[in-house]
Amino acid sequence: MGSTSAFNRRDLVKRAAALGIVAVPAMGVLSACAGGGSDSDNKVEKGKKSAKNPLAVNETAGLDVVIFDGGFGDKYAKDAQSEYLKAFPKADGKVKLSSTQKIQSTLQPRFNGGNPPDLVDNSGAEQMDFGTLVAKDQLTDLSTLLDAPSVDDPNKKVRDTLRPGVVEMGQFGGKETWILYYAYTVYGVWYSKGNLKKLDAEYPETWDEMLALCAKAKKKGVAGWTYPGKYPYYLPFSLYPFIAKIGGAEVLRKIDNLEPNAWKDPAVKAAFDAYYELYKKGYVLKGSPGLDHLQSQKAWAEGKALFIPNGSWVENESAKQIAQNPQFDLAVGAPSSLSDSDKMPYGTIWASGGEPYIVPRKARNAEGGMELLRIMLSKKSAQNFIRQVSSLTSLNGGTEGLKLPPGLASAQVALEKAGQNIVNPRLQDWYVALQKERIGVGALGEMMAGRLTPDEAIKKIQKYADDTRDDSSVKKYKR
Known part of the structure; x- marks a missing residue:
């Protein structure tokens, strides 16, 4: 799919931050606690800690890195590898970087055998399940990396150079950080400034303006919205921050924590009613319930609909269609204000890390893996x-x-406008089946197709959340 998504949404259909959603169950990877023996077995000796080597990397040790070979490719990682070898020339010839689309099946034997890589870009259709990896103690706490000085400014810790929410995304209810998300995705309502200009309009900052613009577009034979009805878990990309804007970020926190009656909050009802009105007034592109992600994006990029809930990977994924309209001028909008009583200001948006990197607990050269990540988080590598x-x-x-x-x-402008008003729901990271199949397909998709009312959808989702909370086989997380 060639996307730029954060938790690899280019493979969203196949897997479940948001951003990124389908994670292949990793029980095979974790059925044995990685080969027996102590954590120090086969570990390389640490090097000498210094200002230039704050993580005490062994300068002569090998480094084994496995990258997901998706829409981002692996060249950016190979370029960072070259920077690593400049810092540690004695490791030349011992640094191996391989890429694959089959992360789980490639790495399962290595995890079970106790000889995993030193750094893994755990992404794609065969992404290993993070909840299981954490629960089975298979990962290295990256706090050492986060507390190390950054490459560009030794007076700043790595953690202090990261965007809001990135560190928290890698945590699972504790202080340890198990995952470092490298890419960063902005979610929201994506649109063409050029297509709005044809209607003598700008992005609607209030819901009343949104409805008026959709009515105007309908008279011109253009739909207001479309979405991938086959994969309706795209809808939350704009719906969840809309809920937060109306009722406050606390509403999403309660939803993430599976608190009783969290979905019965008035803000949820107000947001669902607003989206349902799009359906009732005929402002949704006909046939949207039967479209997949690429089909809905194609229809939108061709100007058949003004708005689509999506993530910033859509620019790459729809590049060919967008290029056919030189005046397209792609942009992202934050959720429109429902009323003056909204708890959060206009500009509130969902943005979060993607392309998740991990250092396995049994890695031979964990310090080297973390150092490569430190280099990747330099301005040179990021650019x-x-x-x-x-x-x-x-x-x-x-x-x-x-x-x-x-x-x-x-x-980038949307992030600057949002400031601290950036939300980062965790439901899709913590409870894959609940978010994708139950809430997405089982309720939101049914509501937007007119087969459930908002009240019926909320009742159904609350039961799904309750069932997940009461399922002892599902590990629970809190924020």
Whole structure:
């Protein structure tokens, strides 16, 4: 699919941050606790800690890295590898970087055998399930990396150079950080400034303006919205921050924590009613319930609908269609304000890390794996990534001097406008089946197709959430 998504939404249909959703169950990987023996077995000796080597990397040790070979490719990682070898020339010839689309099946034997790689980009259709990896103690706590000095400014810790929410995304209810998300995705309502201009309109900052614009477009034979009805778990990309804007971020926190009656909050009902009105008034592109992600994006990019809930990977994924309209001018909008009583200001948006990197607990050279990540979070490596794949990174800023494509530039502006009003729901990371199949397909998709009312959808979702909370086989997380 060639996308720039954060939790690899280019494979969203196949897997379940948001951003990224389908995670292949990793029980085979974790059925044995990685080969027996102590954690120190086969570990390389640490090197000498210094200002230039704050993680005490063994300068002569080998490094084994496995990258997901998806829409981002692996060149950005190979370029960072070259920087690693400049810092540790004695490791030349001992650094191995391989890429694959089959992360789980490639790495399962190595995890079970106790000889996993030193660094893994755990992404794609065969992504290993993070909840299981954490629960089975298969990962290294990355706090050492986060507390190390950054490459660009030794007076700043790595954690202090990251965008809001990135560190928290890698945590599972404790202080340890198990995952470092490298890419950064902005979710919201994506649209063409050029297509709005044809209607003598700008992006609607209130819901009343949204409905009025959809009515105006309908008279011109253009739909207001479309979405991938076959995969309706795209709808939350704009719906969840809409809920937070109306009722406050606390509503999403209660939903993530599976609290009783969290879905019965008035903000949820108000947001569902608003989206259902799009269906009732005929403002949704006919046939949307039967479209997949690519079909809905194609229809939208061709101007058949004004708005689509999506993530910033859509710029790459729809590049061919967008290029056919030189005046397209891609942009992302935050959820429109429902009323003056909304708890959060206009500009509130969902943005979060993607392309998740892990250092296995049994890695031979964990320090080397973390050092490569530290290098990747330098301004030089981050800008290289942005230029190559048209995606932001988790490094806060880092775009100075770069000419960004329209969608990415718009996403950057949206982040600046949002400031601290950035939400990061965790449901899709923590409870894959609940988010994708039950809430997405089982309720939101049914509501937007007119087969459930908002009240019926909410009742159904609350039961799904309750069932998940009461299922002792599902590990629970809190924020």
